[in-house]
Amino acid sequence: MKKRLFSTLALVLCSFLICLAVVADLTGKWSGAIKTPNGDFPVKYTFKVEGDKLTGTADGADTSIPITDGKISGTNFTFNLDFNGTMLKNVGKFYGDSITIDVDYNGTNLHGMLKRVEEK
Template identity: 45%
Template sequence: MKRRFFTTALLVCCVVFAMAAVFADLNGKWSGVINTPDGQALDVSYDFKVDGEKLTGVAKSPMGDVAVENGKIKGDDFSFTVNVSGTDYPHKGKVYADSCGVDLDFGGASTHFTLKRAK
């Protein structure tokens, strides 16, 4: 009886993790608003491409398009940098089924923003 319960519980956990992996897919277009430390609101979008644990893509803002560099993804955690006018801006985030939470470092001043899957 205990063995049957343990086997069933293990199977349910495996299914839940497999479903989370399917729904938490970073590939594609995401958009949001970054509130900079100086109070400016920037509309941004990202077009991500995942290949194994490698993350690439393009970040777009009113200042232009920049490449996603040094991108890594492991499970639902990801990180990358974008280089704007010679300055690297590191991003760290977590992907969920319908959104991403991202922390962005502006050279010591950090901000958190949310990305939603673009339609």
Template identity: 40%
Template sequence: MKKKFTMAALLVCCVVAAFAAFADLTGKWKGTLKFDDFELPLTYTFKVDGEKLTGSIGSDQGENPISEGKIKGADFSFTLDFNGEKIPHTGKYYGDSTIVFSEFQGQKNRVKLTRAQ
């Protein structure tokens, strides 16, 4: 009996921890997109609702909404429409940081995000 209760309690803790991880991605994140000699500071705003991810990416040039956002565990994906071109993004949430990968015009990009203050 104790073994079944312990297993059930462990399962409940794992589910609660998974939902806490989803909630932690919600908020503002900052990072810098670097390519060649150019650096572009970016602000990502994420909102998690179940397995749905919404939000936007902003810079000093404006803000673009993300679409087709999904999150499962620590992995997430979304699409950014930039001047009519859809740019797929994937990412991984690490708690205190987040890594976002994308490919634009043949160039692979990686942006490390930290929580915005």
């Protein structure tokens, strides 16, 4: 009986800690490229997670765009960017050391992969 109770408690605790680790690890700076028909578009994102809310910025070569309507659920997240008056819906997946992002640009799906930027 004690063994079963201990196993159940350990499983619940591990699940809780894994969920917290996943959410906490998305916070930070990420760098990569979005593939477009005209070639790769380099991007840098800074994410901040507070509960299930995602905020931050997307930084291109000459601009910084605030993230709006950001939400996170486990390893999945969504947010919007207002790019020169065009709303870009972003859907992402967190894999620990990398992120994939799909961007809806006027009905065209653009895909990107980002890696965490190591702070020095």
